[in-house]
Amino acid sequence: MVRFGYTLMTEQAGPRELVRHAVAAEQAGFDFQVMSDHYSPWLAEQGHAPYAWSVLGAVAQATERTELMTYVTCPTIRYHPAVVAQKAATVQLLSEGRFTLGLGAGENLNEHITGGGWPPVNVRHEMLGEAVEIISRLFNGGQVDFVGRHYRVDSAKLWDLPAQRVPLALAVSGHQSVELFAPAADAMVAVDPDADLVAQWRRTAPDTDRFIGQIPVCFDRSEAAAVARAHEQFRWFGGGWKVNSELPGPAGFAGATQFVRPEDVAESIPCGPDVHRMVEAVAAYWKAGFTHIALVQIGGDRQEDFFDFARSELLPALRKASA
Numbered sequence: 001m002v003r004f005g006y007t008l009m010t011e012q013a014g015p016r017e018l019v020r021h022a023v024a025a026e027q028a029g030f031d032f033q034v035m036s037d038h039y040s041p042w043l044a045e046q047g048h049a050p051y052a053w054s055v056l057g058a059v060a061q062a063t064e065r066t067e068l069m070t071y072v073t074c075p076t077i078r079y080h081p082a083v084v085a086q087k088a089a090t091v092q093l094l095s096e097g098r099f100t101l102g103l104g105a106g107e108n109l110n111e112h113i114t115g116g117g118w119p120p121v122n123v124r125h126e127m128l129g130e131a132v133e134i135i136s137r138l139f140n141g142g143q144v145d146f147v148g149r150h151y152r153v154d155s156a157k158l159w160d161l162p163a164q165r166v167p168l169a170l171a172v173s174g175h176q177s178v179e180l181f182a183p184a185a186d187a188m189v190a191v192d193p194d195a196d197l198v199a200q201w202r203r204t205a206p207d208t209d210r211f212i213g214q215i216p217v218c219f220d221r222s223e224a225a226a227v228a229r230a231h232e233q234f235r236w237f238g239g240g241w242k243v244n245s246e247l248p249g250p251a252g253f254a255g256a257t258q259f260v261r262p263e264d265v266a267e268s269i270p271c272g273p274d275v276h277r278m279v280e281a282v283a284a285y286w287k288a289g290f291t292h293i294a295l296v297q298i299g300g301d302r303q304e305d306f307f308d309f310a311r312s313e314l315l316p317a318l319r320k321a322s323a
Helices: 015-028 052-062 081-094 108-114 121-139 175-184 195-204 223-239 250-256 262-268 275-287 303-322
Strands: 003-008 032-035 067-070 099-103 144-147 152-156 168-171 187-189 211-217 292-297
Touching: 003 015, 003 303, 015 032, 015 052, 015 303, 032 052, 032 292, 052 067, 052 081, 081 099, 081 121, 081 152, 099 121, 121 144, 121 168, 121 175, 168 175, 175 195, 187 195, 211 223, 211 275, 223 250, 223 262, 275 292, 275 303, 292 303
Parallel strands: 003 032, 003 292, 032 067, 067 099, 099 168, 168 187, 187 211, 211 292
Antiparallel strands: 144 152
């Protein structure tokens, strides 16, 4: 059975609003919720970037049923991996076993702020590999010492360790990252409905039963208003991962997308009130083998209408189509 999730997008809402959205999403019937972990929004028009881990703690207390996950945290530059392990274990305790730690190699947008530069992709993968090893060893319990090429850990231990181990979900964008990270993860994360990635991951880690994707939508009863809002706040989305991971800030994304037209955005993101078009777009993920699909409703101030739409129309249609 395909499970459908809601994205708590820190780039488009403040911390108190995100907690309210999490409660409303649970009441609307979403199965799980994922949260972005950004220091900056993609575009200035989005206007927000609260600290995801503080918000997650509040969400864990405000919700009761939905699974929670970071989508995704970079544990290499802005955060030391030992600290990420501590944060994840704490959220698992607060949520009573509902949390999955989603990890990825990160974006320049968020990681350059520490002033250490932005390494090339092969180095980022090396760093993520070491970080995953450190986090996994800390989740095993006991004292951890580690000396690697990129990190050192001295006598670290998680003193509040949940009885239910925190699952690890690793974000991949190509075959190299699948080979590197599938053996160390409990779930796969990807932002494109790529059946080849799913198939390769299954060959590499055949016991995996969670493949987690994400897709933006822009619901509005006015299609024109939805297209305008998606263009204003999500025109960066079409740049692709190789571009999006390299640009250093909202000004860079504004410059890179200055010639993107509203009709270009509307071609890649379902906009408006047409539930059938949204179902068709989401279906590409379960047809590619994804088991969990998180929706992003574009527009931080337009979530309440979306929750009503999801409860009455979208979620029933998605569950019927995917059955």
